[in-house]
Amino acid sequence: MNIAGAAASADFTKICPLISRRSNLKYAGDSTLTVRVKNVEFGGDRPVIIGGPCSVESVEQTLELAHAVKACGADMLRGGAYKPRTSPHDFQGLGMEGLEILREASLQTGLPIVTEVMDPRLVEQVGEYADMLQIGSRNMQNYPLLTEVGKFGKPVLLKRGMAASLCEWLGAAEYIAKEGNLQIVLCERGIKAYPSGEYSRFILDLNVIPALQAETFLPVIVDPSHATGVASMVEPASRSALEAGCHGLIIEIASDRPGAARPKCDAAQAISPAVLGRIVEFAHSRVGQRLESKACAV
Ligand code: PEP
Ligand code: MN
Numbered sequence: 569m570n571i572a573g574a575a576a577s578a579d580f581t582k583i584c585p586l587i588s589r590r591s592n593l594k595y596a597g598d599s600t601l602t603v604r605v606k607n608v609e610f611g612g613d614r615p616v617i618i619g620g621p622c623s624v625e626s627v628e629q630t631l632e633l634a635h636a637v638k639a640c641g642a643d644m645l646r647g648g649a650y651k652p653r654t655s656p657h658d659f660q661g662l663g664m665e666g667l668e669i670l671r672e673a674s675l676q677t678g679l680p681i682v683t684e685v686m687d688p689r690l691v692e693q694v695g696e697y698a699d700m701l702q703i704g705s706r707n708m709q710n711y712p713l714l715t716e717v718g719k720f721g722k723p724v725l726l727k728r729g730m731a732a733s734l735c736e737w738l739g740a741a742e743y744i745a746k747e748g749n750l751q752i753v754l755c756e757r758g759i760k761a762y763p764s765g766e767y768s769r770f771i772l773d774l775n776v777i778p779a780l781q782a783e784t785f786l787p788v789i790v791d792p793s794h795a796t797g798v799a800s801m802v803e804p805a806s807r808s809a810l811e812a813g814c815h816g817l818i819i820e821i822a823s824d825r826p827g828a829a830r831p832k833c834d835a836a837q838a839i840s841p842a843v844l845g846r847i848v849e850f851a852h853s854r855v856g857q858r859l860e861s862k863a864c865a866v
Contacts, residue, residue, distance in 0.1 A: 575735040579735070583739050584784070586745040587738060587745050587784045588738075589782070590783075598781065600785055600787050600815065603751050603787055604723070605644065605680045605682075606680040607680070610789070610816060611815055614852070615854070616815065616817075617641075617643055617816060617844075617847065617851055618643065618644040618645070618646050618789075618816065619636075619637040619642045619645070621633050621646075621831060621838075622651075622793075622834040622837075622838065623647065623659065623666070624648065624649050624661065625662070625829070626669075626829075627669050629828075629829065630647060630670065630672075631669075631676065633823060634677045635676070638678070638679055639841070641845070641852070642679075642844065642848050643816075644682055644699075645679040646681075646682050646683070646702075646820070648661050648833075649661050649663055649664070649684075650684055650686050650687070650694070652686055652706045652707070664693070667683070667693075667696075668697075670697060670698075680699035681697065681698055682698065682699065682700040682702050683697070683702060684702040684704050685698070685702070685717065686706075686707055688713045692720065695720045695722050700723045701725070702725045703717065703727060705727045705728060705757055711743055714726075714743035715744075715747060717744060717749070718744040718746060718747025718748070719747045722751070723753065724751065724752050724753070725753050725755055726754055726755065727757050727791070728754070728756050728757055730759055731759060731760050732759075738780075741754065750786075753786065753816075754784075754788040754789070755790070755818060756772070756795070756809075757794045757795055758772050758795030759773050767798075769794065769796060769797020769837070770795050770796075770797065772792065772796065772805055772808075777813050778812070778813065789817060790816075791818045792806045792809060793820040793834070793838070794820075794837070797834075797836060798837060799838060802837065802847075803839070803846065806819065810854055819847065820834055820837055820839070821838055821841055822835065822838035
């Protein structure tokens with residue numbers, strides 16, 4: 569039976585030739601493209617750990633968390649200034665003010681910033697502040713937005729649509745690559761499946777990591793915060809993702825200092841800085857072993 573729009577992995581070289589391992593002889597083995605965000609390198613043997621709040625809510629909150637991320641030994645700061653919320657009545661982010669706060673946090677800590685852009689008209693504005701532009705799950709197939717971030721040229725963190733197939737995800741990355749921007753890091757953040765919402769927010773699809781690595785040379789990281797939606801699940805999910813071979817993690821944290829304000833957004837999945845510190849330690853302790861298992865596989 570022929571089905572319009574159906575695609576198999578054999579079609580990937582036609583759908584996404586620019587990012588396909590099979591159409592780029594340079595990456596015919598198992599090597600990964602290095603994506604550089606200031607002094608941070610995605611795609612090497614050292615996993616990149618990104619930490620920070622779900623949303624930028626105040627100067628105090630963001631500076632406290634940025635310094636905590638730095639003290640943990642993590643590599644980059646995350647935080648949304650423009651938030652994609654289910655209800656238009658919910659907190660939408662601080663916008664420009666949030667971007668200014670992120671800039672100050674980066675100046676104080678030296679951490680590069682990744683922050684979400686949702687609107688093609690705001691790519692220049694957000695891109696002036698961000699070291700890496702995040703495309704959120706809900707916008708993975710917003711093709712005008714992908715084209716704009718491709719043209720803008722800064723590194724892009726492309727989250728997987730929550731119901732996206734591998735083919736759709738790679739097709740989205742190809743839109744960015746088509747504009748001449750190959751500085752793309754993919755991010756698995758959980759998919760909607762039958763039990764989503766029963767015991768966890770989404771289902772963390774770790775199987776997609778080796779599948780992606782077979783098809784593309786782009787680095788892939790994992791977001792255990794949105795994938796689980798449950799703070800106590802974030803640490804084991806992080807360890808599992810690193811074991812599955814991802815090139816890094818992006819994790820939401822909140823202050824557990826007595827008197828600290830409860831986050832307006834995604835409070836139930838935020839871990840404390842101390843737990844982030846344990847995850848960073850685990851990630852760094854795995855570096856030698858990852859190299860060893862790679863050597864064994866050859
Ligand atoms: C986020 O990282 O802030 C976010 C909204 O994630 P996602 O797009 O994966 O839902
Ligand atoms: Mn969030």
